Amino acid sequence: MEFLFENILNLIGFLVGLTIGSMSYIGFKNTGSPTLFRLSIAFFSICVGFFVIWTGFMVEDFIIKSGHIERGVQALGIGIQTVGYFFIAFSHGIKSFFPKSRYFRSVGIFPLFLVSVIHIENIFRSISFILLAYGAIETMLSYLESKKKGAIFVTLGLSLLAFGEFIGWYSFVFPESILYYLSISIKISGLISLFIPVSRVPLRKIKFDEL
DSSP, X not given: OHHHHHHHHHHHHHHHHHHHHHHHHHHHHHHOOHHHHHHHHHHHHHHHHHHHHHHHHHHIIIIIOSSSOOHHHHHHHHXXXXXXXXXXXXXXXXXXXXXXXXXXXHHHHGGGGGGGSSOHHHHHHHHHHHHHHHHHHHHHHHHHHHOOTHHHHHHHHHHHHHHHHHHHHHHHHSTTSTXXXXXXXXXXXXXXXXXXXXXXXXXXXXXXXXX
8 A cells, every 4th residue: 555655656746747847848849948948857857757766666566576665766766856956956047056145055054964874865865955945045035036926936846845855864764654755745746836837938938036
């Protein structure tokens, strides 16, 4: 039953990521916008990451039957998602990996304790958290200046994705808990939040912080 739920959540994540990636690519084809092209790469990477993890669960469920997904497969899926998060941050117009503000710079320092863990999966989650938290902060600052409503959905989406990655680390520490399901559900909610502004701008050139 647990594997079935995990399969369903990762399949939903794949479908949501594929939908947003497809819409971004259609927007790119219609406008030639480099931002939409980067967003296409970002969301396609995220959906592929979900697909790799989903495939790992399916193989485990029907073939290997060892009781748990191979950590290497899960790390690969998370690593591919991290590539997508980088392109989301880059589409936002990232100029450096940390804000100029000393206060906001602490956001990047906070999750570094995760990197001390040997498992590469935690390193990927740490990088993802830093990129997403930075993007959320910068987008919120952009909203305070421009008051564009779309920026609220972008900030919410990036924040949910960052929180989902953070919860995902705790699901590794407490593997028998509900935290893994919570992590995937939060990340799917974040993707849906990002889908709202992306779906409204398929026909014109944009900057991600203008959504």
